[in-house]
Amino acid sequence: MPCTSDCDRAAAPVRAAVLLPAGRSRVWQERAALALAGLPGVACDVVRVRAARREDDAQWRRWAGSHPELQELRVDDENDAAALADAAGAWDAVIDLAGIADPGPWRARSRFGVWQPLDAQGLHLAAPYAVHASIVSGGGGELALVRDGATAVETMRYYADPHYPRALGRAYLGLLYLLAAGLLELAHGGEPAADAFAPQAPRPRWRRAVAGLRGRWRSQLRRWRSQWLSESWMIGVVDAPIERMLEGRFAERIRWLGGRDAQQYRADPFGLPGEDRLLYCETYDYRDGVGRLELLRLDADDTVAQAHPAGPQRPGHVSYPYVFEHAGRAYAIPETAQRRCCELYEIDAHGQWRFVATLLEDVAAADASLFVWEGRFWLAYTDLSWGAFDNLCLSYADDLHGPWRRHARHPVKLDHRSSRPAGTPFVHDGALYRPAQDCTGGYGQAVALNRVRLCTPQRYREDVVAHCRPDPRGRNPHGLHTVSAWGGRTLVDGKRYVFNLRELGRKLRRRYEAAQPVGV
Template identity: 30%
Template structure:
C-alpha cells in the first residue's frame, strides 16, 4: 500500500529495484543434485541453506528490505552487511545514501542497487570456502508496521508541501561559490578558519564546483553554472583581477546534457578539462584552444557507464582516475571506482578491487588532490545526511594495482551551510556553499582536524561518518591492520 501510494503521488517509475519479482524466479528448482557453489540467501531467517558458500545480506541488522524501511522510519543511517561463510568473521559492508529519505520507494531503489553491487563484488573475490559452517548472523527486530508506514508517507507529503510553500515565499536554497586570496600560501587547512567572499549566479542560475586556475599571470575560477531555464548545468568561468574582485560570469562550454565539476589541469604544455557529464554515459576530455573561453572535445576516456566527478592523480607509471559511479538505481554518491591508464587518453583499467568502496560518506570526489606536508589528501563528499551536506579530507596511505587505503584526517565546517567542493591552487582558495546567502555576505569557514586518537572511532557529532576506510582485493592483511579497530571495506 505504501509503495503504491508513493508511486501515485510522486509518479515513480515502476521498473525500480524494489518491484515485486515474478514468483517463478524467487525460488528456482535446482538444476543438479549436487551442492551449489554459491547460495544468496535473501530471507536470512533460518539456518544457512546448503551451499559451498552462502551470502546473506542484512539491512541495518535485519534480513530483507524491511530493515531499510525500519531504519528510515526510525531516522537511522543506512547500512548493509553481507555475511559470507567464506569469511565468517568479516562481513562485507556498505553504507548507501538515499536520494530522498522521505520517499521509501526511492530509498529502497538506492539501497537494493548497492546490495546487488556488494553481492557481485563479494562473488568476484576469490575468498575460497569456509572451513566450517558459519553461525547465523545476529538479527535485529524491526519495529515497523502498516500504520506507521502510511503515517510516515502522509507526513512526508505534508512536509514537502510546506517546504514548497516556503520556497515560493522565501526563495529556494541554492549553491554559491566562496573564494579568498592566499598570496602567502597559508590555506584554510593551515589557518583553521578564514573568511570567504561569496558570489551568486543571480536570479536565473546558481554556481557550484569551483576550480581555480592561473594563466598568463591572471586568475580564473571555473564553475558549474546551473541554468534554471534549461534545467541543466554548463561550464562557466569567472575572471579575477589582482585584488581578488570577481568579473562577469561567462559560459565557456555547453552540451545537450548536464555538465558540472570542471576539473581543469595542465599536462604536456596543454590545458585540459574533464567536466562531470555522468548522464551522457561518457567521460570526455576537452582541450583549451583559446584559454579560457574556447574548448575542443579531444577524446572520450570512458563510455558505457555513469561516472561522476572524475579526478585524475598522476603517478610514475601513468594516471589514476577516481570517479563516483551510479549503479542501477543507486545514487551517484555511493560507489567509488578507481581506474589506471598509461597516459591521459589511454585505456582505463579498473583497480584490482573493482567496486573500490561502497560508502556514501567517503566515496564521491570533492575536488582536486592536495599535496601537503609530504602527504596526498583527497577531498571527499560526505552524503550521509544528503547530497552536499559535508566535506571530509582523506589522507591516501596506499595506492597501487591491488590496494587502496585512505584515512579521514579533517572536515570543513561552514556553519549552517552545506559544502561539497574544495580547491586550492596558485594563491586562490575556493569552496562552494549551499544555503540562503546574500551577494555581499562573507562566510567564515573552519577546518577541523580529526584527532589521531579518535581515528579508530566515528566522530560523535556525526555518527554516520567513518574514521577509516581500507580496500584490499586480496585476503592477506598486515598484522597492524588485522589488529586495528578501524572500519574495513575490503
C-alpha cells in the same frame, strides 16, 4: 575511446555455495544467484535449504504482494548439500540468501565462513522490514555483507526516500554490488575485510510504526522543498592550501565572492594553474535550468571583475570544469554526463579550449576528477546509471590520452556519505586524499575527505578521515560540495535554499506539461 575492463593478472578461481530457499523463493534471491553465476573467476553451487520462519503482518504482506522484487516463485525442493560439499571440497564462501536459522554447520564447509546480507539492526534481507530503520530515519539505507555474524566483508549505504515502500528496491540492487565486491576481492588475492559488525538493538513494533510515519513526513518535506524552493550556490575562497582541510574549522575561513543573483548562481570553481586571478566555474541559469561554463577574473580584493563564456559551446548542461596541469600544460575535463561522454580539453594561453580525446564513451560520468597515483592516471567519477551521488567508479590509464580501462570492481564503492567526487585529490605526507560529497540527507550537504588505503586495477579501499561542513550561521548554511586546490589557496562553493520565482515558474510549467495527455 571506449573504456574497457581489464586486470593486470587473471583472477584466481573462487568457489562459493549460494543458499536459496527451497519450495518458494523470491525474485530478488533468484536474481542475485544468477548475477553471481556470471562473475568472472567465480563458480557457484546453488543449494536449496529450508529458510527460517519469520513473523510478518498484514502491512508487510500488502507491500510484498505489490513489490516486483518480493514476488514469490515456485522452485526446487531441498537438495543434498553434503553431496555437493563432498564434490566441491571446502567452499571459499557460503553465501546465505535464504536466511537460515543456524549458520553454524555451514561454517565448517567454508574457508571464509558464512556471508549474510544484514541491515544495521542485524536483520537478514529476507526478513520482513529489513533496512526499515535506516531508511525511515532519513539518513539512507544501510546493508552489510556480514561474515559469521561478526565482521563486515563489504558495506553499502545509499540515499533513499524515507518512505519505506518506495526505497526498498534499492537494497536488492545494492546486494548485487556487495556480493560481487566481496567475491572479486577473494578472486584477486585479497582477504575479506574484518571491520567489526555491531548491530543496533531492534525496535519494537510500535516504535517501528511511529518511525514509519516520521519517514513518510520526512519524504513529504523533501518533496515540498524540491517543488517550492531553489538551490542558490555561491563561490568562496580560503587563504590556505587544501590540505588544511584535515585540521577542521575550514568552513569558518571562507570568504564568499559577490552576492546572490535572482537569475543565476555560480558553483564548481576550479582555478587556472599558474594564475592567481583566473578561475573556471559553472553558471546555472534559473530561466532554462541549464548550466554553462564561465571564466572569471578576480580583482585584487577577490571580487569578480569580469566573466566570459568558456569551454565547449555545445547544447546541453555542462558543469564541474575539472582543471589540472600536466607536463606544463593546462587541461580540463568538464562534466557532460547529459551527452553520456567524458572529454579531455587543453586550455591554451589565450583561454581557448581544444578538444584532445574522449576518455569515456557511453557513460553518464558525473564530476570526473583526475589524479596520478603510483605511475598511473586515474579518473574518479559517479556513474549516474547507478545513482545520482551514492557510487564511486574508477577508470585508469598508463597515458593521459588513453586507452582507459574500467576498474575490475564497478563501482568500487557505494556510500552516499562519501562517494561522488567533490574537488581535487591531493597528496599530503605521502598519503593520497580524495574529497567527496556527503549526501546523507540530500545532494551536496558537505564534503567528506577520504584517505585512500589501496588503489590498484583490481582493488580499492578508502576511509573517511575528516569533514568540511557548512557554517550553520553563515551565508550558505545548507551545503558545500566542491573544494579545489588553487596554489596556496582553496576554492569552495556553498548553498542556501531560496525562494526563486523564475525557477518556480519553470518548475510549474514543466509539471503542467508532464500532466498533459500525450498528443494534447
